[in-house]
Amino acid sequence: MTDFAEPSLPTVEMRARLVRWRQRWWRGLFGSPGTAAITLACIVFLAAVVPPMVRWTVIDAVWFGTPDACHLASGACWAFIGEKFRFILFGFYPAPLQWKPLLVVLLLLTVIAVSAVPRCWHRRLLALWATAIPVAILLMAGAPQIGSIPTGSWAGLPLTLLLTVISLVAALPLALLLALGRQSRRGGVRWMSIIVIEVMRGVPLITVLYAATLLLPLMLPTGLTIDKLLRAQVALVVFVAAYMAEIIRAGLQGVGNGQYEAAKSLGLGYWTTLRLVVLPQALRIVIPSFVNLAIGVLQSTTLVIVIGMFDFLNTARVSANDPDWLGFFHEAFFFTGAVYFLFSFLTSRYSLWLERRLRPTGR
Amino acid sequence: MVKPNPSGFFTPRGRHRPRGFPAALLRALRDWWGDQPLSQFALLAGAALIFGFFGGNVADNMQRLGITPGFAFLHRAANFEIGESLISYTAADSYARAIWVGVLNTAAVAAIGCVLASVLGVFLGIARLSRNPLLSGLVQIYVEIVRNTPLLLQLFFWNAIAHALPSPRQAFSLGETVFLSNRGVYLPAFREAAAGRALLIAVLVAAGLVVVAMTAMARWRRCQSWGRRWAVLALAVVLPLAGFAASEISFALEVPQLRGFNFAGGSVMSPEFAALLIGLVVNTAATICEIVRSGIQAVSIGQWDAARALGLSQGRILRLVVLPQALRIIIPVTTSSYLDLTKNSSLAVAIGFPDLVSIINTSANQSGQVIETVFIMMAIFLSINLAVSLAMNIYHHRLSRHGGIA
Numbered sequence: 001m002t003d004f005a006e007p008s009l010p011t012v013e014m015r016a017r018l019v020r021w022r023q024r025w026w027r028g029l030f031g032s033p034g035t036a037a038i039t040l041a042c043i044v045f046l047a048a049v050v051p052p053m054v055r056w057t058v059i060d061a062v063w064f065g066t067p068d069a070c071h072l073a074s075g076a077c078w079a080f081i082g083e084k085f086r087f088i089l090f091g092f093y094p095a096p097l098q099w100k101p102l103l104v105v106l107l108l109l110t111v112i113a114v115s116a117v118p119r120c121w122h123r124r125l126l127a128l129w130a131t132a133i134p135v136a137i138l139l140m141a142g143a144p145q146i147g148s149i150p151t152g153s154w155a156g157l158p159l160t161l162l163l164t165v166i167s168l169v170a171a172l173p174l175a176l177l178l179a180l181g182r183q184s185r186r187g188g189v190r191w192m193s194i195i196v197i198e199v200m201r202g203v204p205l206i207t208v209l210y211a212a213t214l215l216l217p218l219m220l221p222t223g224l225t226i227d228k229l230l231r232a233q234v235a236l237v238v239f240v241a242a243y244m245a246e247i248i249r250a251g252l253q254g255v256g257n258g259q260y261e262a263a264k265s266l267g268l269g270y271w272t273t274l275r276l277v278v279l280p281q282a283l284r285i286v287i288p289s290f291v292n293l294a295i296g297v298l299q300s301t302t303l304v305i306v307i308g309m310f311d312f313l314n315t316a317r318v319s320a321n322d323p324d325w326l327g328f329f330h331e332a333f334f335f336t337g338a339v340y341f342l343f344s345f346l347t348s349r350y351s352l353w354l355e356r357r358l359r360p361t362g363r
Numbered sequence: 364m365v366k367p368n369p370s371g372f373f374t375p376r377g378r379h380r381p382r383g384f385p386a387a388l389l390r391a392l393r394d395w396w397g398d399q400p401l402s403q404f405a406l407l408a409g410a411a412l413i414f415g416f417f418g419g420n421v422a423d424n425m426q427r428l429g430i431t432p433g434f435a436f437l438h439r440a441a442n443f444e445i446g447e448s449l450i451s452y453t454a455a456d457s458y459a460r461a462i463w464v465g466v467l468n469t470a471a472v473a474a475i476g477c478v479l480a481s482v483l484g485v486f487l488g489i490a491r492l493s494r495n496p497l498l499s500g501l502v503q504i505y506v507e508i509v510r511n512t513p514l515l516l517q518l519f520f521w522n523a524i525a526h527a528l529p530s531p532r533q534a535f536s537l538g539e540t541v542f543l544s545n546r547g548v549y550l551p552a553f554r555e556a557a558a559g560r561a562l563l564i565a566v567l568v569a570a571g572l573v574v575v576a577m578t579a580m581a582r583w584r585r586c587q588s589w590g591r592r593w594a595v596l597a598l599a600v601v602l603p604l605a606g607f608a609a610s611e612i613s614f615a616l617e618v619p620q621l622r623g624f625n626f627a628g629g630s631v632m633s634p635e636f637a638a639l640l641i642g643l644v645v646n647t648a649a650t651i652c653e654i655v656r657s658g659i660q661a662v663s664i665g666q667w668d669a670a671r672a673l674g675l676s677q678g679r680i681l682r683l684v685v686l687p688q689a690l691r692i693i694i695p696v697t698t699s700s701y702l703d704l705t706k707n708s709s710l711a712v713a714i715g716f717p718d719l720v721s722i723i724n725t726s727a728n729q730s731g732q733v734i735e736t737v738f739i740m741m742a743i744f745l746s747i748n749l750a751v752s753l754a755m756n757i758y759h760h761r762l763s764r765h766g767g768i769a
Contacts, residue, residue: 028496035495042497186403187395192410202748203741204706206720211741214733218424219417299513306713313516329523337512337520344511 057334067325080328081335084319088335091155091315097142101158104136108161116350118357129169136162151229155310157339163301163311167236168244168294174237175244180274182249193245200242205303208235213307232304240297247289251282287358291351295344312336421734430731437462443725445717447633458726462739465722472636472718473705476643480704481697483644484651491656502652509649515710518642522714525634531625540618542626548637549619552630561610565603572599635716639708647704651697658693659685691762698755702748719743 030036060075063082070077081088090101111132114120140158142148154162181193200208212235216226255278263273302313310318316332319325397403425432437459444454448464449471491502509517526545529535534544542549553559576599580592619629632640662685670680712721720740727736 025496028494031494038493038495038498042495042501045501184397185394186397186399188403188407189397192407198748199741199745203744204709204720206709206712207737207740207744210720210724210727211737214727215421215737218421218733221420222424222427295511299515302513302515303710303713305515306710313513313519317519329519333516333520333523337516340513340516341508341511345507348511 070325070328076331076334077325077328078331080320080325080331083325084316084322084332087156087319088312088316088332089156090158091310092153093155093158094149094153097149100139100142101154101156104139104158105161107132107136107139108158108165112165118354133166133169136165151227154229156315157312159310160298160301160312163233163236163304164294164298166233167240167297167301168290170233170237171241171244174241175248176279178241178245179248179252182245183252196238197242197245200239201246205236205239205300206306208239209303209307211235228307229309232307232309236297236301236304239300240293243293243296244290247286247293248282250289251284251286252278254285255281284358288351288355291347291354295347295351298343298347299340312339425731425734428731432732432734434735436730436732436735439730441726441729443729445722446715447636447717458730461722461726462719465717465719466743468717468722469705469708469711469719472639472643472708472711472716473701476640476647476704476708477701479640479644480647480651480700483648485655487648487652488655488659491652492659506649506652509646510653514642514646514707515713517646518638518710518714521638521642521645522635525638528634531621534621534626542619544626545634546625546631547634548632549626549629550632551616551618553616561607565607568603569600572603575599633716635711635714638714639711639716639718642710643704643707646707647700650700650703654693654696654700655689658689658696661692662688694758695755698751702751705747706744 028035029039056075058075060073061078062070062073062075063078065079067077067080070079086095086098090098093101111128114128115125136158138146140149140154140162141151178193178197181189182197184190184193209232212231213228216231216234220226259277259281260273263277268276301311304311305314305317313336316336317329320327320329320332422432438457440455441458441461442454443461445452445461445464447468449467450460450464452460452464487502487505491499491506493499528543528545531542531544531546534542534549536542540551553562573596576595580595617629619626619631621627666684666688667680670684675683708718709720711718712724715721723736723740727733730736
């Protein structure tokens with residue numbers, strides 16, 4: 001054994017990596033005159049954009065105070081968000097009862113968080129969703145006095161989360177049927193599935209929302225009315241199901257032919273094969289795509305604004321129309337944007353993580 | 364290679380295959396019906412019943428409301444104003460013309476938006492792949508912000524900015540030719556209205572000629588050299604332009620000028636149109652950026668190495684080896700993001716730009732002809748989709764003939 005301390009192997013490796021990393025950065029930033037010019041241009045751009053942004057959001061911002069103080073300041077008016085926080089989150093929901101929507105938000109977020117852990121993927125999760133959603137709906141409706149709060153007062157973050165979650169969960173069985181129908185040997189079933197899927201994917205969501213709000217009342221027998229929120233929800237479910245069906249179809253195609261043949265040779269019937277062999281594999285492949293779809297659905301629920309509903313984006317916008325706090329649109333959009341970004345960004349990172357995790361154990 | 368063919372799973376058991384014309388027809392029909400025709404018949408009958416029930420209700424309700432079904436209402440006067448229109452329109456014009464205004468407005472946003480989004484998207488995609496970490500990092504931040512916030516929020520944001528611009532008197536000017544104000548974006552325009560139309564026709568004719576010339580040259584072996592190709596292409600572009608330049612129309616540009624409280628001359632883009640266009644372009648460009656990046660990255664490193672081993676320069680490697688392979692991935696996906704842009708332009712209704720969906724909605728509320736208007740709207744979007752997917756199928760067919768899809 002020598003006396004002078006020899007650097008252990010990991011340290012050497014780490015130092016080499018550090019050097020390589022530094023070299024790559026250095027070469028990337030200033031390797032050639034061209035890159036150096038790009039670096040310079042980027043720095044100039046950042047210098048032009050970042051300081052005013054920081055000044056607006058932090059330094060010159062008014063954190064607490066009155067509308068007048070805000071109008072005098074040149075920065076953002078976060079006092080506005082503080083003042084309108086309750087309204088942006090819960091909209092026109094009666095203030096003394098706002099613990100109900102708060103509970104709904106917490107409940108839904110908890111169930112989502114539980115479902116995100118792969119170790120919890122189990123049939124019981126379906127039961128959890130099947131109870132959580134009715135409970136959330138009943139709470140919003142004013143449980144224990146169910147129906148005491150009309151759906152017109154459901155607003156803000158709980159509405160956005162409910163619309164997103166119900167769209168995804170209710171679309172799943174419909175999407176499964178559509179995806180299987182599209183592959184069916186029976187022409188009629190196949191055609192019906194193709195028509196539904198392609199029509200929904202071919203038109204904008206707003207069209208479907210309009211069609212639902214305008215057509216559904218006409219389609220019911222005279223005297224029978226259907227709730228506006230329900231109409232929007234039906235439109236969203238069918239629309240999402242079409243996109244989900246295409247994802248599931250990709251998953252079904254990803255299951256090898258041998259699996260079908262093996263199941264057949266075991267004497268399993270159509271539905272048993274699906275339930276025990278095909279779907280567990282197909283759905284496993286498409287989980288990351290489902291997560292990405294969820295991001296799209298969360299963002300698409302904002303479109304219910306055009307049929308006059310007050311989702312999380314609309315409550316923020318409307319709060320900037322208050323005569324006392326008129327015109328703080330940038331603050332309102334910044335705040336909602338940040339919340340949507342947080343949800344979507346975390347979800348997309350989760351999807352990437354999931355994709356990496358699911359890959360090696362796949363086929 | 365084992366082709367995944369789950370449909371094999373559904374093959375009916377013990378089916379013999381008869382030959383001959385009537386038998387083949389019968390077989391096709393039986394294939395269509397599958398092996399359990401009764402259950403399927405029940406399903407179709409159920410669907411027909413449900414449709415019949417809803418249809419009957421619709422007919423009852425329309426009769427109760429005093430609305431005659433059918434498309435005759437299209438000839439009636441619309442009786443509503445439209446904020447902006449590419450063709451002359453007044454409230455006395457028919458519903459048909461109002462809807463046509465909407466179609467043109469949507470088409471204008473979609474067409475300009477697709478071109479701008481492609482240009483911006485390709486630039487960003489290349490910047491994203493830059494070895495400069497600062498540049499690619501900035502582009503990544505841009506993409507993350509745009510893709511993780513709702514498009515409607517972005518449109519609201521751009522709309523708020525467009526309306527927060529200074530009044531015409533203090534308008535931002537770009538080189539004293541383009542002015543940004545809260546009344547809209549003022550751009551130079553042709554002094555004669557005919558000039559714009561003539562130029563549009565010239566561009567369309569040139570585009571047609573280019574397509575014809577390209578197709579002809581692709582079959583004509585002697586024209587494989589680039590010099591000749593460029594010459595023929597240049598001719599195809601120059602000839603129609605020269606034809607219109609030789610005509611009597613003056614192509615002089617008129618720059619907008621401040622008169623009193625507003626600008627006179629030039630053409631104006633309304634704040635809503637500008638907000639919608641910027642919102643859609645910024646949003647779609649982020650998508651196209653990712654498509655371009657993943658398309659180029661999907662070409663394996665080995666292709667670069669092989670091309671380098673052949674002694675090709677960096678530019679030629681990109682042009683001759685990498686891009687042709689990357690484009691096979693990029694083009695189909697980009698087409699679908701063009702379709703998305705067209706569909707997303709319907710969000711115009713939320714910021715008050717009179718696009719197709721917004722005019723259809725007004726027409727439906729005004730005339731009560733809900734079924735017909737919704738049908739027209741869906742038919743227009745579906746036919747756009749159908750046309751594009753047909754074109755895409757032809758493209759795929761050609762690609763698979765010329766050596767398969769990567």
